Amino acid sequence: MASAVEAAKRAAAQVAVKNHYPANAKYVGIGSGTTIVYVVEAIKALGVDTSLTKYVPTGYQSKQLIISAGLTAVTFDTLPEGTVLDVAFDGADEVDDELNCIKGGGACLFQEKIVALQAKEFICVADSRKLQPRLLKSWKYIPIEVAPIAANRVLTKLREMGSINPTIRMNTTPKEGPLKTDQDFFIIDAPFQALLTKADVAAGQDGSGKNGVWEVNALSRAIKEIVGVLEVGIFSGLTGPQTQALGGLGGEKPVAAYFGMPDGSVSSRHATA
Numbered sequence: 001m002a003s004a005v006e007a008a009k010r011a012a013a014q015v016a017v018k019n020h021y022p023a024n025a026k027y028v029g030i031g032s033g034t035t036i037v038y039v040v041e042a043i044k045a046l047g048v049d050t051s052l053t054k055y056v057p058t059g060y061q062s063k064q065l066i067i068s069a070g071l072t073a074v075t076f077d078t079l080p081e082g083t084v085l086d087v088a089f090d091g092a093d094e095v096d097d098e099l100n101c102i103k104g105g106g107a108c109l110f111q112e113k114i115v116a117l118q119a120k121e122f123i124c125v126a127d128s129r130k131l132q133p134r135l136l137k138s139w140k141y142i143p144i145e146v147a148p149i150a151a152n153r154v155l156t157k158l159r160e161m162g163s164i165n166p167t168i169r170m171n172t173t174p175k176e177g178p179l180k181t182d183q184d185f186f187i188i189d190a191p192f193q194a195l196l197t198k199a200d201v202a203a204g205q206d207g208s209g210k211n212g213v214w215e216v217n218a219l220s221r222a223i224k225e226i227v228g229v230l231e232v233g234i235f236s237g238l239t240g241p242q243t244q245a246l247g248g249l250g251g252e253k254p255v256a257a258y259f260g261m262p263d264g265s266v267s268s269r270h271a272t273a
């Protein structure tokens with residue numbers, strides 16, 4: 001029998017897919033991790049014709065998941081320039097009150113971010129453990145993908161910004177050494193104090209990084225500016241529709257997040273327009 005957490009992930013995936021899987025989808029982004037398995041299961045269970053749909057993976061695991069479900073995987077680098085994904089589904093490590101997310105627990109954050117940014121809508125699917133008022137309330141660190149040659153330099157910069165003991169993520173298998181991403185880069189896991197939301201700053205709290213206390217978007221920008229960083233596992237800023245209203249394409253922040261709860265219900269958070 002599936003554990004309560006697995007049942008919660010499955011319930012969230014079913015509601016997210018029911019509410020957001022588009023009719024006649026041409027391109028659908030498929031994220032990484034354990035929860036996304038239930039999204040693919042829910043897509044198959046819809047019973048719609050998937051033969052004309054191309055599924056865009058966010059890494060090796062995701063590609064294998066798509067293929068083993070009998071769906072067509074098309075990698076991001078083979079998409080014609082300007083291709084717009086109808087929707088992208090993905091999990092998250094933590095989601096705050098404003099729908100900002102931490103991602104990268106599975107080391108796929110770079111591809112997850114470019115897929116989200118290429119989609120009209122990014123939909124997050126998770127279980128109740130990920131639902132928090134602020135980022136880094138429960139989850140302990142921000143995953144950051146870095147060029148191996150610059151890893152020590154990035155560690156120093158992160159300490160200067162107030163990260164408490166950032167570390168290079170190591171393999172958990174018998175293979176020794178740092179974990180390598182699908183880009184052959186390293187992941188640095190950088191703990192910080194719980195992050196402030198835009199509402200916290202509007203209410204007068206200082207999220208400038210002084211004393212190591214940061215507002216979500218400010219910290220994301222500051223980490224991205226460190227030379228050697230490929231991408232940051234903070235997904236914040238604008239949603240797809242907000243970006244489109246400004247003439248752009250997609251956004252890294254989800255428009256909606258679905259959480260399977262311990263009592264079997266599904267709770268959701270939705271972005272304001």
Ligand SMILES: O=C(CO)[C@H](O)[C@H](O)COP(=O)(O)O
Nearest residue numbers: 033034035091104105106108
């Ligand atoms: O960001 C991710 C991988 O890089 C995953 O979406 C995140 O870690 C959540 O994974 P899971 O669904 O297994 O809890």
